[in-house]
Amino acid sequence: MLDSLQILFLMDGKGPYIWSCLLIFMVITSVNIIIPIIRLNKIYREGNLEE
């Protein structure tokens, strides 16, 4: 089990390239998902204070 996980992680020495790509994709996508949610919450808070 641990061996196969290690093989998957290392991928013949190319693992860091592949996993860093996945990480970069996840970070950029998360930022693009979170920013609109924060923006919407901010409008909601400001709007309710004005009401």
Place this chain on the structure above:
Amino acid sequence: MNRVWSRIKNWLIAMGSPPLFYRWATSSLAWLALLAFLVLSSGLIWGIGFSPTDYKQGDVYRIIYIHVPSAILAESIYILMAVSGFISMVWRAKIAGMLINSAAPLGAGFTLVALVTGSIWGKPTWGTWWVWDARLTSTLILFFLYAAIIGLHSSIENKTKADRAVSILAVLGVVIVPIIKKSVDWWQTLHQPSTFTLTSSPSMAPEMYQPLLVCVLGFYCLFVFMLSNSLRGEIISRERDKAWVKKQFFKQ
């Protein structure tokens, strides 16, 4: 068939109304997120974990499951923005301008992912992080176009005027998409030929190609979710003084 088409047409027309779109997006956001997560995670697990190793490149080719869908999305989003720009200019549909403003950061994000993952892929295969090759340079220009649209929209205070300005830029800038697509045929490039073509069968083995198709589908699902999420904020931000927003959004 005509009935189905007219239903789709009516739904699209209805989605042109900000309150109706907001209601639809709010009710379907969780489902869109779930669908995107399921399709994308199965594609990535299949591709990165279970597809066979390439005889030439070894395991590093697995970057394709992130790089190619990101590049496809980067171009598709720009085409969508150009179509929206045209609709905004001709029919003055408010939602079209909002869509451009919401889609631009997403497009820039996918273009950045395509550029960075391409660069990471280039190091072990070409021996360099970057070359001023036609495909890479034209994709970098696409990224700058996205940045220009975001910058232009935020620099104009009047949102109607800002929509008009970015619509013109989106329509004019769409010329970059066929240049990116054809760059590997028109110029001698280090970049490999297109993975997806409509005219010929794929050069990859089906075991490698099938998970890629699932990944592309997953990326499209992810984009629909992200766009709906982003467009909700844009609609509320612009229509905050309207009665329907006060009634539906505030003091819920």
